[in-house]
Amino acid sequence: MSTQTTSSSVLKAIALLIISALLFSLMGVCIRYASHTVDNASIVFFRNFVGLFIFLPLILQRGLGFFKTERLWMHTWRSMVGLVAMYGFFYAIAHLKLSNAMVFTYSSPIFIPLIAWLFLKEKITRSMLIAALIGLLGVLCVAKPDAGLWNQLSFIGLSASFLAAMAFVTVRALTATEPPERIVFYFCSIGTLISMIPMFWHIRPYTWTELSFLIGAGLLANISQLVMSHAYRLAPAGQIGPVNYVAIIFAGLWGYLFWRETPDFYSLIGFALILLAIVVCSPLLQRRLRP
Template sequence: MSDVYLVKKGIYATLAYAFIMSITSVGAKFAQTQIAVPVLMFWQSVFCVAVLLPQMRGKWQRRPIHVVKAHFLRCLGGFFGFLFYYWALNHIPLVEASLLRSCAPLCVPFVVLIMHRVVIPKARWLPLIIGFVGVALVMKPTPEHFNPWHIVGFMSAVGLACSMVTTRLLSGHVSGQENMIVYFAMSALLSLPLVVLQGESLVLPSGAWLWVLLVSITLYVGMYLYTLAYTYAPASVVSPVSYSGIVFSGLWGLLIWGHVPDAIAIAGIALIFCSIVISAQITRKKA
């Protein structure tokens, strides 16, 4: 099988992932009209654990402490990434929340700097600056336009970046199924204290079941496609293509809620996309 054919499959898998995850976001936004975010996260995690458990039969192994620590950090990053993202969905347009979460690649160099003391190369600074200018344009941090929920949306990118870095650490030690099931099991456990603190119940209203099921199924399929994409194609290809999810989210936001990004937000989206493409080109040249 040729490299070109594999890259094409990777691109198709990435496009499918982006579309499926945009549906997850729509389902999560509707689900939150009836249930709290921690309740949604608990049930989506339980569903995914139930699907993955049979796949792990006979595959469990004792892991060294450094792998356990990486699992823990990956779970924390992924959990807070989703938590902040779902919270932001309640208060800002879908396309803006999705865009801010997709800024995770911009945060990865800083996460690596903090975790591993690896200095950010000079070549990376130009795309980073371009990307963060784009983020500022989307947030519009002026007294008359500033919305603190944009900060929450951006924090979801920080959590996702932590998850990306630790997932890469784990990739050489554990299978994709183990990585996912440990994350979802931990996510379910971490959701429970928040459910109690908010005084919520885990019993779902009859009208919420359909939305929770939609979120759970699309989340599992999306993560499977995401893993598949990185199997077929390098990150330098997958990362820019995954930004098609912003287009899908924008279309859903327009069709369902009538949200239309203004010219400043569109300029910010363009700058962020350009920064990711430049970063991908730098990565490809070094590979």
């Protein structure tokens, strides 16, 4: 019974991460359109600031007491790491193909098992390592060593991936005592306060079109964060992390639909390997691999 319950929880976590990845890829579409005329610092600020309004009904319903926490330092660390990763990720979206930008950010599952083992003492299984390696190979196939991979953008993108992995693992640690709504609330609040400083250097009136993309990105990102937090509450970060790769496939679809960015043969192979990484980390396969 306990094994079935655990498998069911992991399957639910995988489904939630897929939904989160879909919403996050749509956020990437909004960011790409907004970046045509809006600077990176302002985009990051709006992504956090808009998220605060999602919590107004919750504050009115449950009161400010719901957001009291004894783990403020961990919320602050998660917010700072996630915010730096966000700056790098949004910069990559503005300057690369959408699918390539997603590749950099969603390379984080490669680092998650190691970080989860170091900080959370989570066990690294053979299937986790296999999934991470397969996913890495898929990432390299999608974002081949071309002009956009091994340069300054590469450093920014991969650094954002590593920091995003640290943020994901911190979320996993926070879910032991903190509800998802509280985790995302502190991320938005701290992120808004910090990102407000560089944004003031670029503040100006925005058009309605710009505001629509900025607000849309903020809503999609924060709803995605809530869904992701629920997922990491159901299963270990190292076990379900590779599911994040599916966002690259969604991004490839949006890239084709909106900008006619077409994947080549190697990209298609990469997408297949990414899907295989998701299958490898599924609980059904892991049960069969058990002696």
